[in-house]
Amino acid sequence: xxxTMAAVRAGVRRGGxxxxxxxxxxxxxxxxxxPTVALLVTxxxxxxxxxxxxxxxxxxxTLPSALGMGLAFGGLxxxxxxLIVDREDGTLLRAKATPNGMxxxxxxxxxxxxxxxxxxxxxxxxxxxxxxxxIRLTDGGTWFTMAWVVPLGLVATLPLGAVIxxxxxxxRNMGLVVLPIFGLIALSGIFYPINGYPGWLQAVAQAFxxxxxxxxxxxxxxxxxxxxxxLGGSWRHLETFGVLGLWAVLGLTLAPVVLRxxxxxxxxxxxxxxxxxxxxxxx
Amino acid sequence: MTAVELxxxxxxPHPPDEDLVLDVRDLRMRYGTVDVLHGVDxxxxxxxxxxxxxPNGAGKTTTIEVLEGFRMRSAGExxxxxxxxxxxxxxxxxxxxxxxxxxxxxxxxxxxxxxxxLSDFYAPYSTDRIxxxxxxxxxxxTVGLTAHAxxxxxxxxxxxxxxxxxxxGIVGRPELLFLDEPTVGFDPAARREFHxxxxxxxxxDETTILLTTHDLDEAEKLADRILILAGGRIIADGSxxxxxxxxxxxxxxxxxxxxxxxxxxxxxxxxFVRDLLREHGDDVQELEIRRASxxxxxxxxxxxxxxxxxAGTAAASVWRQGSQP
Numbered sequence: 067x068x069x070t071m072a073a074v075r076a077g078v079r080r081g082g083x084x085x086x087x088x089x090x091x092x093x094x095x096x097x098x099x100x101p102t103v104a105l106l107v108t109x110x111x112x113x114x115x116x117x118x119x120x121x122x123x124x125x126x127x128t129l130p131s132a133l134g135m136g137l138a139f140g141g142l143x144x145x146x147x148x149l150i151v152d153r154e155d156g157t158l159l160r161a162k163a164t165p166n167g168m169x170x171x172x173x174x175x176x177x178x179x180x181x182x183x184x185x186x187x188x189x190x191x192x193x194x195x196x197x198x199x200x201i202r203l204t205d206g207g208t209w210f211t212m213a214w215v216v217p218l219g220l221v222a223t224l225p226l227g228a229v230i231x232x233x234x235x236x237x238r239n240m241g242l243v244v245l246p247i248f249g250l251i252a253l254s255g256i257f258y259p260i261n262g263y264p265g266w267l268q269a270v271a272q273a274f275x276x277x278x279x280x281x282x283x284x285x286x287x288x289x290x291x292x293x294x295x296x297l298g299g300s301w302r303h304l305e306t307f308g309v310l311g312l313w314a315v316l317g318l319t320l321a322p323v324v325l326r327x328x329x330x331x332x333x334x335x336x337x338x339x340x341x342x343x344x345x346x347x348x349x
Numbered sequence: 350m351t352a353v354e355l356x357x358x359x360x361x362p363h364p365p366d367e368d369l370v371l372d373v374r375d376l377r378m379r380y381g382t383v384d385v386l387h388g389v390d391x392x393x394x395x396x397x398x399x400x401x402x403x404p405n406g407a408g409k410t411t412t413i414e415v416l417e418g419f420r421m422r423s424a425g426e427x428x429x430x431x432x433x434x435x436x437x438x439x440x441x442x443x444x445x446x447x448x449x450x451x452x453x454x455x456x457x458x459x460x461x462x463x464x465x466x467l468s469d470f471y472a473p474y475s476t477d478r479i480x481x482x483x484x485x486x487x488x489x490x491t492v493g494l495t496a497h498a499x500x501x502x503x504x505x506x507x508x509x510x511x512x513x514x515x516x517x518g519i520v521g522r523p524e525l526l527f528l529d530e531p532t533v534g535f536d537p538a539a540r541r542e543f544h545x546x547x548x549x550x551x552x553x554d555e556t557t558i559l560l561t562t563h564d565l566d567e568a569e570k571l572a573d574r575i576l577i578l579a580g581g582r583i584i585a586d587g588s589x590x591x592x593x594x595x596x597x598x599x600x601x602x603x604x605x606x607x608x609x610x611x612x613x614x615x616x617x618x619x620x621f622v623r624d625l626l627r628e629h630g631d632d633v634q635e636l637e638i639r640r641a642s643x644x645x646x647x648x649x650x651x652x653x654x655x656x657x658x659x660a661g662t663a664a665a666s667v668w669r670q671g672s673q674p
Contacts, residue, residue: 069439165439333419334529
């Protein structure tokens with residue numbers, strides 16, 4: 067077996083081990099269930115509200131949008147957080163000291179985060195089955211659309227997460243990234259349609275993958291009639307594919323370069339220096 | 350008191366290439382405008398255990414990181430396992446082991462899982478001569494972690510954690526092993542166990558080992574050769590005995606006779622003691638012979654280097670004169 071294949075297989079096994087570890091960890095389990103709870107609470111408060119211009123429940127519209135948001139989060143923030151933590155505690159250095167270790171590490175993280183994302187998706191969909199009408203799940207079209215939107219969404223956001231994680235040295239600077247992302251979420255039509263926003267805001271929202279992921283998930287789960295309420299009056303599958311695809315290409319081009327540059331600078335003394343600094347921080 | 354001879358700058362012998370595991374010539378390291386390494390020269394043959402000693406900030410960690418390929422040198426020729434570390438590929442990486450001082454990595458993993466997973470990366474690099482990786486159970490046994498194999502890494506004690514670090518470093522049966530201050534914070538029992546492990550590694554597989562340490566005792570026990578790095582250069586390179594002899598072959602002889610203590614410094618220790626016993630016979634009590642130790646050699650050599658550099662060689666000769674009996 068070639069060393070690269072061996073590393074990929076070892077990476078998949080790493081993903082498996084990390085999944086096992088994470089599901090036996092109470093803190094992590096809470097992080098997985100919390101979005102579902104938060105979503106249900108949000109939708110409870112939205113009950114009775116309708117999508118403007120229709121009689122469709124706003125809560126039912128929010129669910130697929132939130133699923134799209136969750137995918138984006140998982141990719142953008144999930145991998146960046148893992149990279150930052152692993153850089154600080156020396157996991158990356160170990161990967162560097164192992165032949166093809168970085169490859170195995172990344173494969174492991176992709177397996178971990180993708181699986182967690184998918185499980186999160188299922189967890190959030192399940193209560194919806196009982197609470198909300200208007201969500202279509204039995205339609206073949208639903209699954210077909212999700213089958214390309216979900217993987218494409220992951221490929222569009224995970225490499226970007228790797229870039230973010232490589233560029234941020236200090237865990238405390240994560241706030242710099244999280245705030246703009248939250249801002250984007252407000253703009254991206256997750257909780258409320260953005261048809262009423264000024265044109266330039268709409269343009270900003272449509273430049274980023276979060277809007278398109280929300281739209282993609284809505285196109286999968288909501289009845290076709292709801293397309294009329296979207297910008298442009300249709301689900302715009304082509305544009306969804308195009309924009310997410312462009313972000314994927316951008317991410318996949320940038321990520322190896324930035325990752326390699328970041329990995330090159332890692333050494334034992336850097337980890338030791340970070341450890342010193344961390345010990346001085348009051349936790 | 351013994352005089353210190355100014356360390357002669359003998360050129361480092363460079364034996365034919367195939368034998369050399371490490372070949373460092375004129376290694377220089379510059380950070381901004383500060384030169385940390387001013388031309389480090391040394392070599393290592395297969396199976397040798399080298400200890401790199403030196404004051405804090407001398408550049409030991411920098412040197413070892415350059416050799417490991419984790420830091421780009423500023424100038425000089427370096428060959429590790431025949432390859433320039435700046436251009437080492439993954440196959441080169443598989444032939445070397447680095448024992449890192451781990452912190453919190455792989456915290457939630459079980460010990461056995463860590464070793465099993467990391468060993469998978471080395472399997473494709475197995476050769477007829479060297480079967481990689483080390484089987485996990487054997488490895489656990491060698492480092493003494495079999496009893497803790499099912500534990501999560503974050504639950505290990507400091508000493509156990511460090512043993513895991515060693516296991517990770519040797520899992521690929523490296524031809525060359527780097528250890529950076531491996532026994533810092535160890536209690537004496539743990540240190541003794543670690544030394545036995547290093548001896549086993551050096552004897553068994555002809556592994557070449559380079560370790561940095563502050564502990565002169567450790568260097569003396571483990572190393573075939575000691576390198577002293579001070580002022581950005583190697584100021585001494587030899588076996589522990591050779592270095593101790595460089596300080597001078599004089600030894601201090603102490604005894605008591607009729608309740609009175611005597612101290613004498615002599616070059617010909619055995620001859621002096623023979624004469625002493627012949628002259629005083631049974632009156633001589635509590636005879637003690639103290640040869641220059643590695644610690645003396647180290648302190649003297651480093652002092653020479655630092656004072657020589659700081660104040661010029663004039664100061665060194667003044668110091669020398671002042672220490673004449």
